[in-house]
Amino acid sequence: MTVHEIAAQLNEPNTELIGKIVNTLGIERVSEYLQKTITIEAEGGMMTRDGERRRTPGGVFFHVVKGELSKAERKHIFPKLPGTQIKKKVIQAVSWEDAQKIAVAINQTPGKGATVKLTLVGRPKKVAKAGEGAVVVSLQGKPPGALPKGLPTPPDAGITWAVFIANKQWGKVKDSISQNVDDSLIVEGYPLVDKNGVGIVLATNVKSKLMEIAARDTQKSSL
Numbered sequence: 001m002t003v004h005e006i007a008a009q010l011n012e013p014n015t016e017l018i019g020k021i022v023n024t025l026g027i028e029r030v031s032e033y034l035q036k037t038i039t040i041e042a043e044g045g046m047m048t049r050d051g052e053r054r055r056t057p058g059g060v061f062f063h064v065v066k067g068e069l070s071k072a073e074r075k076h077i078f079p080k081l082p083g084t085q086i087k088k089k090v091i092q093a094v095s096w097e098d099a100q101k102i103a104v105a106i107n108q109t110p111g112k113g114a115t116v117k118l119t120l121v122g123r124p125k126k127v128a129k130a131g132e133g134a135v136v137v138s139l140q141g142k143p144p145g146a147l148p149k150g151l152p153t154p155p156d157a158g159i160t161w162a163v164f165i166a167n168k169q170w171g172k173v174k175d176s177i178s179q180n181v182d183d184s185l186i187v188e189g190y191p192l193v194d195k196n197g198v199g200i201v202l203a204t205n206v207k208s209k210l211m212e213i214a215a216r217d218t219q220k221s222s223l
Helices: 003-010 015-025 027-042 057-068 071-077 096-106 167-179 209-221
Strands: 118-122 127-129 134-140 160-166 185-193 199-208
Touching (some): 003 057, 185 209
Antiparallel strands (some): 185 199
């Protein structure tokens, strides 16, 4: 695999930096980080540190690489330029308890027409029938990890979601999920939390991670 082939897969114009990474780390390590990037993209991508936009595939790749480098490698590949150190203001986030009180108050005057969609990525342990037209699986949400500065920190436990999937959608991914232990569902749907705190997602789009990666590879090979 060449530098230009990697750049093409990432749609990344900075071939000079990619070349520097390949020359420093070797193609075997770079291929591993490229595969991690493809997986992250298949699972919905990665937001920038401030949470304002989604990273480009190239940005995800560089972020993955930075997280795997030794200090010496990082200094060589991503040297800090003179004058780039900026003193950052410390932002005090509201506590989770206060955030809940604020949420109750602001929800007394909601806006109109908000569009809601939730994306879940995970592998179910059990599939159960939900009437004649659907199945239901349970997916345990992970804690949010690093959040943009200024946001309150929620409890560590993620929400457990009961995901209802129409039979037609489930049929498209059933074989891949059952035959590949390393495959995962990628579900987009409408989330609801009932008065008892039970999280439910009504799936509107269902894919599998391996099927998504295969589709991208097919698309790239046809270019």
